[in-house]
Amino acid sequence: MDLSDVRKNIDRVDGEIRRLFVERMTLADQVACIKAKTEDKIYKPDREEIIIKKQTEGMKPELVREYTALIKRIMEVSRKYQYGRTLELRQCFPFEYTKVPAVILKPAMVREELYTCEDYSKDKVITVASYEEVADYIKEGKADAGIGIIEEVGIGVSDELHNLLAEKELYITHCKVQEDGGVRRKVVTFVDTLVVLPSHNRVKIMFECPNHSGSISSILSMISDYGVNLTEIHSRPFWKDNSWNYKFFAELNANIDTKEIRALLYQLSQETEYLKILGSYACEGDF
Numbered sequence: 001m002d003l004s005d006v007r008k009n010i011d012r013v014d015g016e017i018r019r020l021f022v023e024r025m026t027l028a029d030q031v032a033c034i035k036a037k038t039e040d041k042i043y044k045p046d047r048e049e050i051i052i053k054k055q056t057e058g059m060k061p062e063l064v065r066e067y068t069a070l071i072k073r074i075m076e077v078s079r080k081y082q083y084g085r086t087l088e089l090r091q092c093f094p095f096e097y098t099k100v101p102a103v104i105l106k107p108a109m110v111r112e113e114l115y116t117c118e119d120y121s122k123d124k125v126i127t128v129a130s131y132e133e134v135a136d137y138i139k140e141g142k143a144d145a146g147i148g149i150i151e152e153v154g155i156g157v158s159d160e161l162h163n164l165l166a167e168k169e170l171y172i173t174h175c176k177v178q179e180d181g182g183v184r185r186k187v188v189t190f191v192d193t194l195v196v197l198p199s200h201n202r203v204k205i206m207f208e209c210p211n212h213s214g215s216i217s218s219i220l221s222m223i224s225d226y227g228v229n230l231t232e233i234h235s236r237p238f239w240k241d242n243s244w245n246y247k248f249f250a251e252l253n254a255n256i257d258t259k260e261i262r263a264l265l266y267q268l269s270q271e272t273e274y275l276k277i278l279g280s281y282a283c284e285g286d287f
């Protein structure tokens, strides 16, 4: 048998896999319809464990890892499909947002960062001593937005601002890359409601990752399955339940108000430990 004969057989097997894949996805669709009626969860890790165990029993040991990787991937795409279908079948998108732009007349910012203010007249900006105070001013209605440096080349990301957004339920609504004497930084404007406009091309999220092998890679492949480009990702440690854990912050090149991205965020909300949206915005100057 030469290479072309073997390839003919591979093509035949691929055809069979394709037919079986379509049949399996039809079954996944039926599962999604039943679960939508009973409002049951899509992701059933116990059932997936049982499937992997059953299907790898008696298999040649050198193929067990490869087959496990394949069946896991098949179940991941089956879940992806089910999340999309579920959002069509029932209203269960777990995040609220408005499509009305924020009106910003009185932004607040930390005094030392006032030099970065380009879009508002500096004498109209309320200056305070800390990010905490910026958040208080917004919550008390004394300011309608906050402005801060979220990243700077050569320095890194601002933990303080990321944590403030997450803890105080504030959302980035605009981002601008500034170039100033060889220094490049991203300056964001944030408000107390999640606003999603058609011009937005960035979504910032924060999630905790289950502490087991492959969990971050499965989340990243989930994002890429939706055809979404990840424009930034970083992690930060935190202490929970007497152990060392990580929070991940990621920026996606996407707009929330689309069918696919709503399905992705729904899937992430169900399959990460904790998901928060930290903003929807256009990033001016970053292409």
Ligand SMILES: C=C(O[C@@H]1C=C(C(=O)O)C=C[C@H]1O)C(=O)O
Residues within 6 Å of the ligand: 028, 031, 042, 043, 044, 045, 047, 048, 051, 074, 075, 076, 078, 079
């Ligand atoms: C199809 C189901 O939903 C999900 C997908 C599975 C699969 O593709 O086999 C298995 C379990 C669930 O995580 C199900 O619950 O049976």
